[in-house]
Amino acid sequence: MKITNDDMKVLLKAQQGELDAVLMYKALAKKVKRTKDAETFNRLAQEEGHHAAVFKNLTNRVLKPKKTMAIVLPLLYSIIGRKRLYGLIAKGEYAAVEKYQAVVEKFPEIESVKNDEKRHGDMVMALLND
Structure with missing residues (x-):
């Protein structure tokens, strides 16, 4: 299947976002006070790494994670x-569902990633109900 330039932009942006999320969740896991929150964020980091690999298989590009969110989110945890x-x-995870929906039809392997993003949003929200 031919990947158009527009498809590649979406896929590369998604791959970058997933890679960045790995660092972000690992950093949050170290910062948060509750053990259950830390365990959840470590699990999410692992799953986001898998998602990045799904996109890498489509793009055939090796990207480097950016540390911005891994620095900003632990700070926000302290501030807000x-x-x-x-x-x-959670809002960010749910937004990813919408973004991935746009390319799922052309790239069916993204369906499981899209479903995971919804579950990730639900997992983070569930932490607030504990």
């Missing part, structure tokens, strides 16, 4: 608190 931050994180 877990309730507000977790809501923002």
